[in-house]
Amino acid sequence: MKMILDKKKAIFDATLDLISKNGFHAAPMSLVAKNANVAAGTIYHYFDSKETLISELFKSQKCLIEGIISEADDSTKPFKDRFRQVYHGLYTYFIKNSKVFLFLEQYMSSPFMHKNSKEEFEAFFQPISDFLKKGLYNGSIREMNSRLSVTLFYGNISALVKLCLSGTMLIDITTTTNAFNTCWDGMKNPRQPDQN
C-alpha cells in the first residue's frame, strides 16, 4: 500500500515537473515514466489515460487554496489585514511552489478544462469566493458579482506571480506592495473610506 502511494506520487511529481517546464506537449508518457522510475505500462495501472492522469493531478490540488487561505487568514483582525495576509499567503505559496502554479496555468487554459465541467474550476476557487464574501457582507469589499471579484483578485495575484517567474525583472518589496495596494484599493468598498 505504501508502495502504491509512492508510485502514484512519483508519477504525479514527474508529470508536474514536465508540464510546468514546457506545457503538455513536453510531457510524453514515456518521459513521465522514465522520470518517475517506472515502466510506461505501470502508469496505466494507476490511470486510465494521459487525460485522466492530468485531470487527477489537478484534482489532487483540490484543497490547495483552502489550505493556504486557512493558514493565512486570521478572522480576529480587521478585514484589510486579513486581505493582505491572504494575498501574500497565495503569492508566497505560488512563488515557492512555482511548479504547481505553472501547472495550474497550463491546465486552466488547456482543452482539458473545456472538456471537464466548469464546476471543477468553480470548486477550486470556492475558498477565495468564500473569503471575499465575508468582506462583502461586512462592508469591506466593493459590491460586485462574486465571480467577478474572485476573477479580479486571483487575476491580480497571478499577474504578479507571472511577472516574478518571468525572471525579467527584479521583484523587491516595493513591487509586491504596489501590487497589493493596487488590488486592495481597487477591491475595497469605496463607500467605506475609513479603511485607509
Next chain:
Amino acid sequence: MKMILDKKKAIFDATLDLISKNGFHAAPMSLVAKNANVAAGTIYHYFDSKETLISELFKSQKCLIEGIISEADDSTKPFKDRFRQVYHGLYTYFIKNSKVFLFLEQYMSSPFMHKNSKEEFEAFFQPISDFLKKGLYNGSIREMNSRLSVTLFYGNISALVKLCLSGTMLIDITTTTNAFNTCWDGMKNPRQPDQN
C-alpha cells in the same frame, strides 16, 4: 500577387480559428490546410514550419494594441476618461474578436513564447506601457514599475474578457463598470484624490 495574400490570409484565418477553438493540439496542419481550402504542401510555400506559421500569426498582430489604443484614446480629455476609453476599447475589441483574444492567450502561455525572445511579448504590450506612462508622468497613475502596471492593467481586462467568454455568467453593464472601477481605483494615484 493578390492570390498570394489571399492564400496566406486563408491559412492565417484557418489557424486562428482552430487554435482559438481548442488550442494548438486542435490545429493539425492537415486540418488547417483543409479549412483554408489549400493543399497541405502549400502551407510550406508560405511558412517554413508549423512553428513559423504560428509565430508569424502572432507577429501579424503586432500593431493590434497600438491600433485599438490610438482609436480609443483622446489626449484632450482628463486622464480618467482616457483610461476608461482605452479600457473599454480593449475590452470591446476582445469581446468582438474573441478568436484573436483566445489565440493570444494560448500563444502567451505556450512553449512558443519560451523559445522566442521575451522582446516580442514586450513589444506587443509597449503601447499599453506608453499609454500608462503618460498617466504616470502627469500624476494620474500610482507610482510603480512600468512592467507591473502593464501587467496589472492587462490582467484586469483579460480576466473580465475570460469571464465573459466563459459564457457561465450574464455580463451586464454593471459588471463591466465594476471591473473598470476596480481597475481604476487600484491604479489611480492615491496622492491625487481629486480624481473622484
Next chain:
DNA sequence: GTAAAAACATTGAATGTTCATTCATTAAAA
C-alpha cells in the same frame, strides 16, 4: 503579338517520427 522558356505556385500521396496505449510475460504480495 506570340510562342517558347523559365520561374513560381499547387497538389496530395508517401515518408518518417513521435507518441499513447496494449499485452504477454515476469515478479511480488496475499
Next chain:
DNA sequence: TTTTAATGAATGAACATTCAATGTTTTTAC
C-alpha cells in the same frame, strides 16, 4: 496458489513535413 503489480517491446494512430508531378504565371526572344 491466486491476486496484484510491474515490465518494456510491440502496435497503430496521428501528425509534420517532403517531393515528384502538374498547373499557372511571368519573362524573354523573335
